[in-house]
Amino acid sequence: MRVLRVPCTGRIDYMMVLKALHKGADGVIVSGCHPNDCHYTSGNYHARRRWMVFKKMMEVMGVDMRRITFSWVSAAEGARWAQLVNEVTDQVRALGPYTEFRQVIGAGIE
């Protein structure tokens, strides 16, 4: 697993998720503080809306959404974070490499 640190969920551009898949990630966790708990007052509320639209767009495109996990985990929830990461890595391992997406990364490049 590779961690990309950002200051706030509000900073998570959906392009970052796409880029993770582009770089060959088989699964992505998108995570940050719970709503109402934002250091920047409203970052996660904005993020929530963006994810709602983004998730639907990805579904329409036919992306395997079992590979992208959204979760609220605060900085004080170390145990919960460890549990989430273990669960998701097990789940992604069970799914195996995201071959559908990897084929597209290679497609059309001579």
Place this chain on the structure above:
Amino acid sequence: MEAVIQRAKELLEQGEVKAVLGYAKGTGSARRPHFARQAGQLDKLVMDEACVQNLAVYVTKHEVKKLGKVAVVALPVTQRAILQLMAERQLRDGSLAILAVDDGAVKELDSASALEEHLALKAQVLNAKDKASLADLEAMDQGQRWAYWQKELSRCMKCYACRNTCPMCYCDHCTMDCNRPQWVPVASHGIGNLEYHMVRTMHLAGRCVECGDCGRACPVGIPVHLLTIGAEETVHELFGQRAGHKAKLDYALSTFKTDDKESFIR
């Protein structure tokens, strides 16, 4: 059409507008946009079933803004696009004379509030063909949707016609042209096409007026309009707002409610 030409002539001759933007005969049965800057050029204007392009794409161009006040022959989609451009502060209220032609009669709408009132009279209806295509997409499973879009997008050569014909894609600096950092690969290979269309869809979610011009502009017939229309419908479903109906509208993705409902965030 005579009534529109008559009114346009008056506006031009009185110097109230510097140009009239409408449709003229193009190649074959196609219609093309037509700028009349003198009264003598007005008789080229036509209005029929074949006039489908959303003319609002021209009114944000520097060359057109430079002309001064312009009269626009406006279908409902053009009216919605103009109102949305005003809500996004890309057009000044009162900078256009809008000649609404949707009821046969000509109605002159000079301000954002007049546009808003006019548009409120009729509900926005998605055409049956697009509705059916969206339902077909919805009925597919994830693998089928992926295969469908991969097959369609494999024809994309990234000519950016869908971007350039869209009245809402007015940014001088587009993410697609940005190469430092380069988020989206320039080449029209698999991942370049996929990411381009994903980003275009996200940028238009909550702003698309559902004219379908992007799909019509595509030279290889990819139904790209289904993506943006689908995203717009999603925003309407989730947040209860539509682009192109209000003179003042908070962009759906730059505002929030504390009780926005989702079920997928663990």
